[in-house]
Amino acid sequence: MSYRQVTAGRERLDLLHVLQLSPQSKTPDTVLEWTELHIDSAGIDNLPDSIDRCKNVKELNAASNRLSSLPQSISKLPHLTVLYLSNNAFTTFPIALCDLTNLEVVDLHNNQLSDIPVDITRMKGLRLFWLNNNAFTTIPIALCDLTNLEVLYLSYNQLSDIPVDITRMKGLRIFWLHNNAFTTFPIALCDLTNLEELYLSDNQLSDIPVDITRMKGLRIFWLHNNAFTTFPIALCGLTKLEVLRLDNNKLSDIPVDITRMKGLRIFWLNNNAFTTFPIALCDLTNLEVVDLDNNQLSDIPVDITRMKGLRIFWLHNNAFTTFPIALCGLTNLVMLHLDNNQLSYIPVDISRLTKLERLIMAGNNITHLPPQIRNMGSLTDIDVKGNPLVQPPIHTADRGLDAVKRYFEALADTKAIQSSRVQINFLGETEAGKTSISRTLQLGQSTLTTKADRTRVVEQGTWESDQDIAFNINDFGGHDVYKIGHPIFISTRGLVFITFNLSKYDPEKEGHFQLHIGAWIDKVQAQMPGIQIALLGTHLDEVATPHAVTKCSSITRQLEDHASEKKRWYQAQKETCENKIKEIPEAQASLRQAYQSKAAHLQTLYGQIKPIYEHIFTVSSKTLKGVQELRDYLLSFARTSAEVLPEMWVEAAKNICTKKIEGPENTLGWEVIDDLILQNAPTSWKEKHTQEEKKKTICDILSFLAHRGDIIWFDKSPSLMKVVFHKQEVIVNVLKAVLTHDQGEVSQKLQKSMKITRRKTPKIEEDIFNRGIVSKQAMSCLCEPFKLSTTEIDVMTEMMLKLELCYQVQEDESLPSNTSFHFPWLLTEERQPELNTKWPSKVPPDTRQLTLQVLFPYKCPDGLYEKFSVRQHKHLGLMKTMRMDWKDGVYAELEGCKMQLTRGENPDPVSQDPDWVISIAVRGSHLSDMWRVLMRGHHDLLDIIKEDWPGLSYDKYLVCPHCVREDSEHQPPSTTNQNPEVPAKRKRYCQKTPTLFPGEILDQTSRTASKPRQVPCVNTGVSIPADLVYPPHLAMSWQEGKHNTYLSVLL
Ligand SMILES: Nc1nc2c(ncn2[C@@H]2O[C@H](COP(=O)(O)OP(=O)(O)O)[C@@H](O)[C@H]2O)c(=O)[nH]1
């Protein structure tokens, strides 16, 4: 007999089924070797009778199936000690278990049990018993005779009392009873004198009897989420208690008697009604952790310094307006949470907290951190997010404590300067007057462009108003290249002017507002919802003043309509979510939560949108009328965004920005940067710091400048970080050269190039324009006119890969020059007809199809599909053969599945603006593999939206696999459609719409308490297996939240 650990998985079920068919056969040795059998989530209704062949199995996991009974044969597994049966469909206790006297652990949570038979008393070995999430209304008396039971889970039932018989359970140490229906304390518990942990949270208790003091051994007691309005004084007799949770009650005071609880180490009092600090706590000198989050405290008495043992203190979300200075006397503090208060400063005395490791101050009103922070040796983490910091700049603080310390060191050695350099971005249609106003601002005199000036894609300039206030100006010409996203070029801290020609603007003309203003606002807000946008009308000299006024007030009205339409859209979406939440049954808590987070997300999205600046600026670059007003606004904007910077940072920024205009370099390499930045550093600072520290400071400064929009620099990639793009134009030109759809232009470049022969040109061209493939060689030809070095070209390509504009394919490993780059942007070919054999329109008989559709109202954001297509490549590896691309789609084979991604318009005969859809369809025969592929695609797409289009609105649906099959089988379709899930817009044009399930199903993070077995396909009226709509999920975990994490650390 082997004693090895042998785990058998789901795939071994087949073997058991074979054995079941021939009961006389000999048991194979492999089966005898198994010590663990994992057949959870296997979709079975019964365990095979042949289970008794697994003679040596000690652990059997059959959780998450559809079991409602067990075969008698299971009682013939003499070694079975651990049995998992949670998430099944038991309504009565499987009696066969009662003969398994060696069973030690039985998990039956998430079933529908309401009673336990007396035979259970035969299970003498039982130590751990999970019965939570069942349907018990009383405690089955039979349980009380399990005298060896140590841990019993009965939470999430409907218990309201406990029989005295419970006292027979002398062995019980841990008793879980939270989320039941107790309104009075079950007094019988008081005689369980061996109990060490008692969990009674989430009931409706309001008092505790004195008898509780008989529970001499109690160490952990949970009473949160009950109905206590006064502190239950009887608790004070529990002198051995170490952990007490009374959070989420309505306490406002604590009696002095509490000082008897000498053993108390961890005390949760968060979410109560304290308005003054409960001073009695100050004498609990053994307390290590106190949680007073979410109360209304505004002060802390000096007496607190007596709490010498206090290490972790939570005071999040209270009403502090000044920093409670008494805290600075708690010299043993390791962690202090004061986030979400209204503090405006951190006192210098904070440095007395020499053991402090984490200081959490997010969401206050702090503008300056004390420089003494750099002397706090134990501090490893400071969180100051969401504060209006100017010292140090927010971005520097975001880089972490070390960066903050380096900043303060630089401040110690050089002068502090209130400095501001604002990025101004002019966007708008061509000929709007962008270049003229940009140059007029820089030169301080009227500068009108001529035709010849209008070829450049971006023009940069700087304007220094005084020593400490400067502007970087970006004047963007209209070109598709910007579709890949202004965010690379525009800093969220900058200003965007949507520029339009006021003299040509016609308020009466249909669509004028949308074309010249509205569409630009939508685009900028979808990508950078927090940025400040203002409107700028040019050519003021050509408009009579009264006309200008009328036009502006018309625009103001349109702006209001535009904003309220957006608001209505968000509200409607939120209401839809809220209505859905109401409809979802209690049991599907997790789906409900998915909708709740969607509603919350919509709320945040809406909240993030910064209103357009209320005044519309009007200027003339010819007469300078209105220019002064514009300048004044720019200066005041700059002043309010000024930050305290060490002089050497300011000098570094100046040196680099000068290079934009003056230097011949396309990019700046590390040596140049090193010199530009350290040139003005004081000698004292240089002498103090090692090469490594200097490098880190340089990175801090570059990162700050990149964030502010002075330069483009990717600090996350080791190869890219060696190069600073200080001239946007260089990047833009290269992108434009590579991404252009102008075949003539490309041909010309290729023909001029010395690097390739005439014969090769047509092939290269065909590759680019039909297949979207740019070889390494073609890439360098296209870049030739810009006189870039090889390193610069490599860095640019690296950047395009990083921005996921393309993916790299190396056809021959031994030939790196054979590398090519695939740009979905460039594809013009339609779907190849030969794909129909791999992916026929009709779903093949032995195959199923899962489909996710993500719908975008009116427009598919530029570049979203392309980036998504590129991102899929990382799952496919370098093997190009697994993938076929066309203009609006990808077909790929991976992990035993076939996948087709497509982008398309949903034709809508009624509306001018049809919805756009990106769909992910997966075909295969193994559902779990198919779900994995689909879920991953879903994640990728959502991640891209989150990264690049945080303000984008979309909707998503899972298309019923049954309908997909039906649809492909029965053509032409029927016309009846009663589907409530189908958005109105879709109903109009779909002759037969498949049932759509909410895509939010995919957002559920934990297992639903009771996942349905069947779901109705509304359109056809049939029930389909839930596995086709609900992906298999991770096991539900009841332990969530910060407290449990720290609990496990501290206990
Ligand atoms: N009269 C007048 N002409 C202007 C003004 N601003 C620009 N222009 C002219 O309008 C045309 C387009 O201007 P430009 O700055 O190149 O527009 P851009 O394409 O948006 O950069 C040029 O012919 C300019 O000379 C202005 O304020 N008044």
Ligand SMILES: [Mg+2]
């Ligand atoms: Mg221009």
